[in-house]
Every structure is written in structure tokens, then in C-alpha cells.
Amino acid sequence: MSIQSNLNTIKATLPEHVTLVAVSKTKPVSDLMQAYEAGQRIFGENKIQEMTEKWEQMPKDIQWHMIGHVQSNKVKFMAPYVNLIHGVDSLKLLQEINKQALKNNRTIDCLLQIYIAEEESKFGLDENELNELLTSSEFKDLKNIRILGLMGMATFTEDQNQIKKEFTHLKSIFDSIKELKTENCQLNTISMGMSGDYKLAIECGSTMVRIGSNIFGGR
Numbered sequence: 001m002s003i004q005s006n007l008n009t010i011k012a013t014l015p016e017h018v019t020l021v022a023v024s025k026t027k028p029v030s031d032l033m034q035a036y037e038a039g040q041r042i043f044g045e046n047k048i049q050e051m052t053e054k055w056e057q058m059p060k061d062i063q064w065h066m067i068g069h070v071q072s073n074k075v076k077f078m079a080p081y082v083n084l085i086h087g088v089d090s091l092k093l094l095q096e097i098n099k100q101a102l103k104n105n106r107t108i109d110c111l112l113q114i115y116i117a118e119e120e121s122k123f124g125l126d127e128n129e130l131n132e133l134l135t136s137s138e139f140k141d142l143k144n145i146r147i148l149g150l151m152g153m154a155t156f157t158e159d160q161n162q163i164k165k166e167f168t169h170l171k172s173i174f175d176s177i178k179e180l181k182t183e184n185c186q187l188n189t190i191s192m193g194m195s196g197d198y199k200l201a202i203e204c205g206s207t208m209v210r211i212g213s214n215i216f217g218g219r
């Protein structure tokens with residue numbers, strides 16, 4: 001199957017309110033260009049350096065999403081152009097993103113990553129840490145970031161009930177904070193669902209799916 005037909009097949013199954021992030025990590029620019037020519041404009045990468053190299057080479061109407069774990073000292077490399085950072089999991093990182101956004105005279109949209117899996121290895125905030133962050137005075141001071149919602153990754157398992165439980169948990173955390181409206185917080189996005197579980201994620205309330213291998217093939 002071609003990248004174009006994979007994309008079209010997936011897009012045909014997505015409800016209108018769900019945004020598709022084409023996860024292109026490790027794939028060459030020529031593959032991304034096939035997706036671009038098929039109309040895809042949102043790409044997700046998990047390494048800042050790789051994303052920046054692709055940004056430099058590709059058309060400028062692409063929106064670049066950082067979906068991987070972000071180290072503070074590398075934020076400056078993507079601050080001029082990144083459209084959405086999915087994996088923000090600390091006030092310290094938000095403060096650095098704010099600082100680099102200010103230097104570039106822009107506002108950077110972010111999602112807060114919530115820890116929903118049973119695995120030890122995944123990053124993210126728990127519900128208490130999330131509430132602490134959103135109500136802190138340090139957070140209110142950040143004028144050059146905007147929180148659009150939450151992101152989560154389910155446990156890597158075949159157990160659909162387990163995955164469903166975790167997605168439902170993320171949706172309920174989102175619902176508990178969604179009325180919160182400050183200048184730097186406008187909550188309308190739940191980023192959950194990858195190639196193996198995006199249909200279930202959409203059933204559970206996802207508004208943004210991050211799909212790689214179903215579009216570009218295995219890595």
C-alpha cells in the first residue's frame with residue numbers, strides 16, 4: 001500500500017472533530033513529501049534535531065508537532081517554528097518554553113502530558129501534579145505559552161479493557177479541568193491514540209490522534 005492510500009484510508013475513518021497528526025519520526029523527507037502531496041499538513045516528530053532538519057527542507061505551510069519527551073536545553077532549536085508541543089510534563093519545562101517563545105516574539109501552544117499507563121517508563125504528570133501546576137502563580141505568569149489540552153499514552157498491551165480504562169481516565173481528567181479558562185489556558189484538545197489503538201481512543205473522547213506506522217509503514 002502507498003503512503004497516499006494509507007492516509008486516505010485512515011482519514012476516511014476519522015470523525016470531523018478529530019485531527020490527524022502523521023507521525024513521521026525516522027522516515028525520510030521523501031516519505032513525508034508523499035504525505036504532503038496527498039494533502040497532509042500536520043507532522044509529528046519525537047526528536048528536536050530531526051524535526052528541525054525536516055522543517056528546514058520542507059514546505060513552510062506544514063505544522064510541526066513535537067510528540068516526544070523534551071529536554072529543556074533543546075527547546076530553543078524548535079521555538080522559532082514548532083506549532084504544538086505534546087509532551088510537557090513540568091512547570092520548569094513550561095517556563096523554558098515560555099522564555100524561548102518570548103525570545104521569538106510568539107506564543108507556543110502546548111499539551112500537558114498525563115501519566116495514564118501502568119508501565120514505569122512513561123513520562124507525565126498525575127492528576128494532583130496537574131492541578132497544582134494549573135493553579136500555581138508561576139503558571140499564571142507565563143504569557144507566551146498556551147495550554148490547549150492533555151496528551152496521554154496507554155500501556156503497551158493487547159488488553160483492550162486496560163487501554164480503554166486508561167483512555168477513559170484521561171478523558172475524565174480533561175473533563176474535570178476543561179472549564180478552566182485563563183489567558184494561557186484554552187482547553188479543547190485530547191491527544192490520545194496511535195496506530196494500534198486510535199479507534200478505541202476516539203470512542204473514548206480523543207480529538208487528536210498520532211498515527212505513524214499505519215501511514216508510513218513499520219520503523
Ligand SMILES: *Cc1c(COP(=O)(O)O)cnc(C)c1O
Pocket residue numbers: 023025046067068153193194195196210211212213214
Ligand atoms: C511513535 C509515536 C506515535 C506513533 O506510533 P505508531 O504506533 O507508529 O502509530 C504516537 N505517539 C508517540 C508519542 C510516539 O512516540
